[in-house]
Amino acid sequence: MNRQALIAQIKQKKSYLCIGLDTDITKIPAHLLQEEDPVFSFNKQIIDATHDLCVSYKINTAFYEAMGISGWQAMQKTLAYIPENIFTIADAKRGDIGNTSTQYAKAFFEQMNFDSITVAPYMGKDSVKPFLDFTGKWTIVLALTSNEGSFDFQVLESNKQRLFETVLQKVSTWGTPENLMFVVGATKAEQLSEIRQIVPNHFLLIPGVGTQGGSLEEVSKHGMNEDIGILVNVSRQIIYAGNDTDYANKAREEAMSLQLQMANYL
């Protein structure tokens, strides 16, 4: 999905909501465990109940890898089930030397058909570039993450710039706003205005609203640009809103509440 199509979807749905399918088999409603593929069954109902309210689904690969082959199958089936007009993110946080990053890109862009993948910047340009080289695909590079550990290295100052700012500045020269986004945690909403000085045009993928404590209002106020330019991810608050047979309805209620707020901020 290209940038124009993504923006059109956001405007049409009045939503910049990304729903994180961090589906943990130990947390899904008990009645699903009898199904042949409980994780896929869970995701299927979540997608059925929410796809008109969000513009993106983010699949957190860790939860699928933890189940081995059957998890990998559930991930593929889930990806295939997501409607065509929704932007798909492999939240995989990959990154390695060039020839290896190319293999990761093949895994997520060719073997599976994700629109985008999250990538860690630590190994530098030749670890990020192979993802950017895939036409029609997106690379979403970690800049400032939503967790406590973001204070360990991401804010270290060098040449009067914090590491995440240097990451934004350097990495933004490796791609364009048409194929590159950045991860900026919602728990750092007050820094979004500064971040917008460095990357005014790129889309930002913003995790951390909900369970992690970030404010949707704040990130919308400080993060948006003239093309909207943000995708706000919410995972646990939506997918685990209920824990019984009505979990999909509960998820829809949560998603709708967020979408209505977003419509208001747009």
Next chain:
Amino acid sequence: MNRQALIAQIKQKKSYLCIGLDTDITKIPAHLLQEEDPVFSFNKQIIDATHDLCVSYKINTAFYEAMGISGWQAMQKTLAYIPENIFTIADAKRGDIGNTSTQYAKAFFEQMNFDSITVAPYMGKDSVKPFLDFTGKWTIVLALTSNEGSFDFQVLESNKQRLFETVLQKVSTWGTPENLMFVVGATKAEQLSEIRQIVPNHFLLIPGVGTQGGSLEEVSKHGMNEDIGILVNVSRQIIYAGNDTDYANKAREEAMSLQLQMANYL
């Protein structure tokens, strides 16, 4: 495998060689493509031909993920085929917020039974700690990598310390030399002496000898400590030494040449 057992293996085999199974189906000898599982068949013969000369195999997960389900199966079969007394590394470069890192740890330590996994440090303590919490397992954190892109962020100076030095210093307080190693590229051999000032006791996993240009002599001279303390990884130079039916013998010749040099440096 614990530290003492690893050191004992190194001394017994007079080798600190780790062989990287970066098995690319497009690069293996053509006659194997008729096999049911060409990648596993390739790995099996490499393991048969080299297991007495190395103390570790490193499986680069990207090459397996690029093949989807069948790749994941080939990875599991390869891991199961590696002899008990050899240290296994999932070269996966994972790392995410705490609850997600726990899932990655489950994937590689429980769902599969790797001894260790490589982890990217960018997201800080709560992204690394979940791996360290698995008893009897090892976490191998990227410090200074072997690629060109290592100059983009890893050497940025802050508080008179380069980022990779801060990573070494901070991360070394999160684990112990019994459950934590660091990745230091062989292409930076001259910096190994400085690195040894910061982490005198930890094992270092050293990629970059061979195809990437690092010198075995240099890394051995500057990297070893009194417990030897290094694992030197070689991938392509060994596994693609031949490209015909005799590829396993060619791989053995390469591995033996490296092991003989190592015996000399020990």
